Amino acid sequence: xxxxxxxxxxxxxxxxxxxxxxxxxxxxxxxxxxxxxxxxxxxxxxxxxxxxxxxxxxxxxxxxxxxxxxxxxxxxxxxxxxxxxxxxxxxxxxxxxxxxxxxxxxxxxxxxxxxxxxxxxxxxxxxxxxxxxxxxxxxxxxxxxxxxxxxxxxxxxxxxxxxxxxxxxxxxxxxxxxxxxxxxxxxxxxxxxxxxxxxxxxxxxxxxxxxxxxxxxxxxxxxxxxxxxxxxxxxxxxxxxxxxxxxxxxxxxxxxxxxxxxxxxxxxxxx
Numbered sequence: 001x002x003x004x005x006x007x008x009x010x011x012x013x014x015x016x017x018x019x020x021x022x023x024x025x026x027x028x029x030x031x032x033x034x035x036x037x038x039x040x041x042x043x044x045x046x047x048x049x050x051x052x053x054x055x056x057x058x059x060x061x062x063x064x065x066x067x068x069x070x071x072x073x074x075x076x077x078x079x080x081x082x083x084x085x086x087x088x089x090x091x092x093x094x095x096x097x098x099x100x101x102x103x104x105x106x107x108x109x110x111x112x113x114x115x116x117x118x119x120x121x122x123x124x125x126x127x128x129x130x131x132x133x134x135x136x137x138x139x140x141x142x143x144x145x146x147x148x149x150x151x152x153x154x155x156x157x158x159x160x161x162x163x164x165x166x167x168x169x170x171x172x173x174x175x176x177x178x179x180x181x182x183x184x185x186x187x188x189x190x191x192x193x194x195x196x197x198x199x200x201x202x203x204x205x206x207x208x209x210x211x212x213x214x215x216x217x218x219x220x221x222x223x224x225x226x227x228x229x230x231x232x233x234x235x236x237x238x239x240x241x242x243x244x245x246x247x248x249x250x251x252x253x254x255x256x257x258x259x260x261x262x263x264x265x266x267x268x269x270x271x
Contacts, residue, residue, distance in 0.1 A: 019140040019156050023181065025188040027131050033189075033228050035124070038069040040229070041261040043079070044253060051248040068261060071105040071113075072120060126170075133171045137164055146182065148191050149221075153182040160198070173201050177216070189228040193218040197237065210239040223258045230255045 045064040049057045064080040077094045078086060086094065108116070138158040146153055160175045179195035195216040202209050214237025221231040231254065238248040 019142045019154075020135050022142075022154060022183055022188060023138075023140050023156060023158075024135045026181070026183050026190045027134055029187070029189055029228070031128060031131060036227055037229060038072065039260060040223070040258045041066065041068045042229075042255050042259070043067075043257040044255050045080075047252045049250040051250065053248070055248075070102055071108075072117070073105070075101050126168075130168045130170050133166060133168050134158075134174070137161060137166060137171060137174055143180075145185075148182055151191060152185045153191055154185060156181045156183060158195075173203070176201050179216075187228075189220065189222075191220055191228075208239065208241050210237055213237060214239070224260070229258055 050059045065076045065078045144155040158179045176199040182192040197214040217234040219232040220228045233253040236250040
């Protein structure tokens with residue numbers, strides 16, 4: 001009996017270590033994919049629904065835009081509002097705004113370009129520090145295997161470690177979130193994340209708050225048989241803006257039409 005218990009404990013520890021290594025590799029790949037995303041242009045659509053106390057939709061706001069990366073920075077051009085394409089005047093204003101941004105970046109001095117690049121690298125380093133802490137902050141366990149869109153995946157639970165002291169200030173919020181990850185077994189890419197807030201999360205200058213029980217969902221897809229990029233992000237829950245305004249909402253953000261972006265290409269609106 002003692003040997004059986006010992007073997008069981010060894011098995012559990014090995015599983016935990018395997019899960020940690022799987023997630024560590026997945027985090028590294030996610031960061032690499034996010035960096036390579038600058039080689040693409042894409043279309044995104046955001047739908048925000050405001051809900052009443054019974055969970056019924058009170059209002060809905062939709063926006064659709066195209067994003068291009070110019071000189072290392074993302075730039076949006078609005079395409080639709082609430083399902084209606086922009087009229088000619090609105091399109092002209094969007095193009096003028098984009099042209100101004102391109103001209104400003106094109107005419108940067110070398111010192112200005114170096115400063116901007118340094119700021120971008122500083123932010124990337126900060127993001128890396130934040131994501132690298134995920135494997136330390138969570139108790140990670142393999143709980144099963146599934147298939148998503150034909151890809152075999154591990155299913156891994158992520159539970160915040162009691163008493164853990166985050167090194168990165170932004171990681172403090174993660175202690176209030178538990179989740180489940182679906183990670184591709186062949187490439188270690190994160191295919192799906194489902195998460196739930198365990199306590200109130202507060203952020204921003206005006207103290208926006210997200211209440212316990214809020215749901216978060218994130219999904220990626222394989223693009224051009226070479227990279228995994230975002231497909232869907234969904235947040236639903238209740239909270240508060242400032243000291244007075246209570247909110248209950250659902251927010252969907254979808255990405256589509258990823259295309260390799262050529263600098264010499266003419267930027268045209270997507271239909």
